[in-house]
C-alpha cells in the first residue's frame with residue numbers, strides 16, 4: 001500500500017472522500033439540548049438519510065470512491081487486535097466523563113458485549129440512562145443530575161465529516177474541536193489513521209494532532225493549490241493553531257504560503273467555508289457580509305521565515321488582490337452568495353449557499369434550496385449539481401461540510 005492521501009487543491013477531480021450517513025444521533029435530542037449540540041432544529045431522519053444517499057450517489061456518479069467513517073471505524077475495531085477496541089471504548093468513555101466507578105464499568109460492559117458495528121452506532125447515537133442497569137446502589141446515579149437523560153450524549157454533527165480532521169497535502173490535521181458537543185468526534189479519525197490498513201504504518205504526516213492546545217476545525221482549512229493553504233480565524237479556529245499548522249507544513253516542505261483570513265465569530269459564519277469557497281482556478285464564492293464597507297477583510301500572509309523568525313507574516317486587507325498574487329492569476333471572479341441582495345444573501349448563506357463542494361474545476365455540488373446563488377453560479381459558467389436539502393440543512397452545514405476529501409487528482 002502507498003499513502004492514499006493526496007490533497008493539493010480544493011478543485012481537482014474528487015477521487016476519494018469520507019462521509020458519515022446520518023443515523024439516530026441526529027434525532028436523539030430535545031429542543032432543550034439543541035443549542036448546546038450546535039443544531040437549530042431536529043431533522044426528520046428518513047428524509048435526511050434519503051438526501052444523504054442522493055448526495056453520495058452524485059459523488060459516485062462523478063467518479064469518487066465514497067468511504068463511510070462508521071464503516072472504517074467498525075473495520076478497525078473488528079480487526080485483529082482486541083486491545084485496540086478495549087482502549088478505544090475506554091477513551092470514548094473517559095472523554096464522555098466516565099473514568100471510574102460503577103457507571104463506567106457498566107457502560108464498558110454494555111458496549112463491549114455488542115457486535116462491533118452496533119457498538120459504533122451506539123457510541124455515535126448516545127447512551128440513555130434507561131438503557132443501562134447499573135444496580136440500585138449507585139449514589140452517583142441516584143443523586144447527580146438525575147433528570148438528564150444521557151450517560152453518553154449523541155454526536156449529531158458527525159455527518160459534517162469535514163471538521164474533525166482535514167487532509168492537506170499527503171497528511172492531515174486531527175483537530176482539537178472547539179465545543180464539547182464535537183470534541184470526541186476527532187477520536188474516530190485518530191483511530192482510523194492509526195489502525196486502519198488503508199493508513200496504518202505508512203508514516204502519514206499529522207500536521208497537528210487533537211492533543212495540542214488551541215482549537216481548529218476542517219471547515220476553516222482550504223487547500224487553494226499545491227503551495228497555498230487558506231485558514232479562517234473564526235469562531236472555531238484560533239490564530240495559535242494556524243501558526244502551528246503553518247510551521248509544520250513549511251518544515252515538511254509542503255506548501256509555502258498560509259493565508260489566515262479573519263471572519264466574524266458567529267454561529268452562522270462558524271467556519272471559513274460557510275462564507276468563502278473555491279469553485280474553479282480563478283473563481284470563488286463569497287458571502288458579502290464578511291467584507292467591510294470598503295470591501296476589505298483582515299488577512300495575514302505567512303511564509304517560511306529566516307534565522308530569527310520562523311514565520312514571515314504580512315498583514316493585508318485586500319483579499320481579492322492577495323488571492324490574485326498567491327494564485328498567480330490575472331483576473332479573479334468573486335461570485336456573491338445571493339447575488340448581493342441582503343435578504344437573499346443572508347437567507348442563502350444561513351442555508352449554506354456559499355458552502356459549495358467542488359468536485360472538478362468548475363463543477364460543484366450545492367443544496368437545491370439556494371436557487372438564487374445556484375443560478376448565479378450557472379451564469380458564471382459553473383456546472384451545478386444540486387442535491388435535496390430540506391432535512392440535511394437543519395444541522396447548519398452544506399455539501400462541503402458533509403464531505404472529507406482524502407484524494408484529488410492533480411490539476
Ligand SMILES: NC(=[NH2+])NCCC[C@H](N)C(=O)O
Pocket residue numbers: 037038039157160162163182218219220270271273274355395396397398400401
Ligand atoms: N464545515 C462546516 N461549515 N461545518 C458545519 C458544521 C455545522 C455544525 N452544526 C457545527 O456547528 O459544528
